[in-house]
Amino acid sequence: MTTESIPAVICTVDVVLLTLEQSTLKVALVRREREPFAQALALPGGYIHAQDDVDAQASAARVLRDKAGLESPYLEQLATFTGAVRDPRGWSVAVAYCALVPATVLAQAAGRVELVAVDELPPLPFDHRQIIDAAVLRVRSKSQYSSLPVHLCAEPFTLPQLQAVYETVLGEPVNKVSFRRKVDELAMLEPVPGALQTGGAHRPAQLYRVRPAYRRQLSLSARGL
Amino acid sequence: MTTESIPAVICTVDVVLLTLEQSTLKVALVRREREPFAQALALPGGYIHAQDDVDAQASAARVLRDKAGLESPYLEQLATFTGAVRDPRGWSVAVAYCALVPATVLAQAAGRVELVAVDELPPLPFDHRQIIDAAVLRVRSKSQYSSLPVHLCAEPFTLPQLQAVYETVLGEPVNKVSFRRKVDELAMLEPVPGALQTGGAHRPAQLYRVRPAYRRQLSLSARGL
DNA sequence: GTAATAGTGTCTTTCAGACACTATCCT
DNA sequence: AGGATAGTGTCTGAAAGACACTATTAC
Incomplete structure (x- = not known):
């Protein structure tokens, strides 16, 4: 009944990598190498590689490895951000993941990522601000009753x-x-x-x-x- | 550094439409019209229409309208199910949504959907069983402290x-x-x-x-x- | 009146916070 | 000895459940 040609949708993952430094909750951001928003500070993210990744969680783990050089034992799906306007390249789906690591582990990523206090975020590309806010809200909420x-x-x-x-x-x-x-x-x-x-x-x-x-x-x- | 040709990923939404009938929590399933799993009972779902939908939530609302003929005031993103093997057509991303309606509203969909008790699910295609289980878990969990x-x-x-x-x-x-x-x-x-x-x-x-x-x-x- | 369910008053138990006390180190 | 933080015993107040009682309808 509908067309068989499905317009392509951009499929990506983004990782909100959080840590505690100087008694402050901080998020790890990276400089974008490519357009759009090249050189801007943004969440580590990337395309889903259908040929390499078994699922989006694996994509997120790969992004974390490639962009920050670390593994996070805690890596949980946060939510998925979608729509026609959030990415200038077109209609996109970004599956967002949340990672938590001790500051000592993040030291391995020194130079590759920049730590920014979640309460003092600069303007960010895409809807990364919303994604980070959702992650922080979730972490604060879960901390009330979990370990x-x-x-x-x-x-x-x-x-x-x-x-x-x-x-x-x-x-x-x-x-x-x-x-x-x-x-x-x-x-x-x-x-x-x-x-x-x-x-x-x-x-x-x-x-x-x-x-x-x-x-x-x-x-x-x-x-x- | 990586290839610019991104292998296509199948982007869909699935809706877990729940209601209460005869003091039992039930999920609305539909008969699939097309392959794969044509004729099988499954969650109402479909491709994201990049040209029509502003975001995946709109896709879910459209699916609900088309397959069940109703609007759900409560429609919340549940989680996203991804991977190479969950759909025989290939690597796929399914953004799952959860909808709750009174039984009286679901009466409008009579004949279009089949209500099945969530504790007596038949074998289902894809990973729809997992999706439903996640939805039920979430609804039960949220019911403990919310309205x-x-x-x-x-x-x-x-x-x-x-x-x-x-x-x-x-x-x-x-x-x-x-x-x-x-x-x-x-x-x-x-x-x-x-x-x-x-x-x-x-x-x-x-x-x-x-x-x-x-x-x-x-x-x-x-x-x- | 009697049966049946709606709605309320109150006692008891449970759990979280406040506070104060003891314990153990360094200088 | 004195200062500082770790760790614990105990009291108190708030909230949730148990129970019993009253209220209002149909028959």
């Missing part, structure tokens, strides 16, 4: 460190007792037989790591999809 | 009716007092000056409708994206 922020902490870490990460992401103080109760009942962390002492003039804190059994299911967090 | 199930109730409705809808969707009994407290503090409903009497041999229940001010923001529910 998602542990992906922003390099292991091993102390509970006060993890609490500080939660407080930065949520943008508000977290009750210490409640926080520890939650961590305890989730039974997701295990103490490492060794204490942190560095800072010095005070009692050292216990170091923790994620229980191996929980490492897998961390991506698919508690509620919903 | 999403009101989209399954034809207005005006009574509170006992709405509570029954919640109980069916969640699959567990809901505390009456708590339920009414929540409804009250959300201040989302307003009583209609007229009571229901039908059933008869008992006290009639107050009829309610959604407050006009809340009608808009019902789609974008409380938490997250």
Whole structure:
């Protein structure tokens, strides 16, 4: 009943790579090499390679590898941004993914990406501003009830460190007792037989790591999809 | 650096249209007219029409109109299913949407769609089973903290009716007092000056409708994206 | 009156936050 | 000893569920 010639739609992936640096949530941006918007700062992204990628998640992982030189254990589909006007090249579909890594991991990408505080974004090409805003909203939302922020902490870490990460992401103080109760009942962390002492003039804190059994299911967090 | 000839990717939308019939959550399926899987029961879906649709949400609304002959006030992007093997025609991107309508509205589509209980799905083509499962999971999850199930109730409705809808969707009994407290503090409903009497041999229940001010923001529910 | 469901008042239990206290390091 | 942060015990207040009671209809 309809035509068999389907006008081509541009299929891409974009990755919102987030990290915590200086107690600030930052997104990794790259300089675009090609038109449109060549030289502009934008989300790392690229075409889906039907011949190479098994699915769009693989495309996102490849983009992350090529543009930032890193792997992200946490890589989750965020949403898909579509339409006739978001890309000057034509009607496009951009499947957006969200990645979270500790700052230490992002150090590997030094020089290849630029870290920008998500609350101080410059004007960005396409609808990348919206995509980032959606990612930040999602991360903040999920952090209220899940263990998602542990992906922003390099292991091993102390509970006060993890609490500080939660407080930065949520943008508000977290009750210490409640926080520890939650961590305890989730039974997701295990103490490492060794204490942190560095800072010095005070009692050292216990170091923790994620229980191996929980490492897998961390991506698919508690509620919903 | 890479090739400029991008192998075509098949771009489609699929709609998971859910309703409540006989106290059961059901999904609307249609018989496929064309290959692949012609004659098979599947989700209503179709190609994105770059020349007609402003974005994929518009494609989904068009599919709903063409295949089921109805408009759904609630139409939300669910997730995107991609890959080389999910469609025998080749590498594909399917942006999935979730729609919720009262059974009375779906009556308009009688004969065009077949309602199937989501807990008794037959084998389905593509990855439509996964898509439906994701939609049901999402609806159940959101129903725990949002007013999403009101989209399954034809207005005006009574509170006992709405509570029954919640109980069916969640699959567990809901505390009456708590339920009414929540409804009250959300201040989302307003009583209609007229009571229901039908059933008869008992006290009639107050009829309610959604407050006009809340009608808009019902789609974008409380938490997250 | 009786049966049946709508709607409400109130007690109990559960959970999150506040606060204060102890513990352990460094200087 | 004193300062600083880690870690814990306990009280309090808010919110959710359990239960029972009243309200209003048809017969």
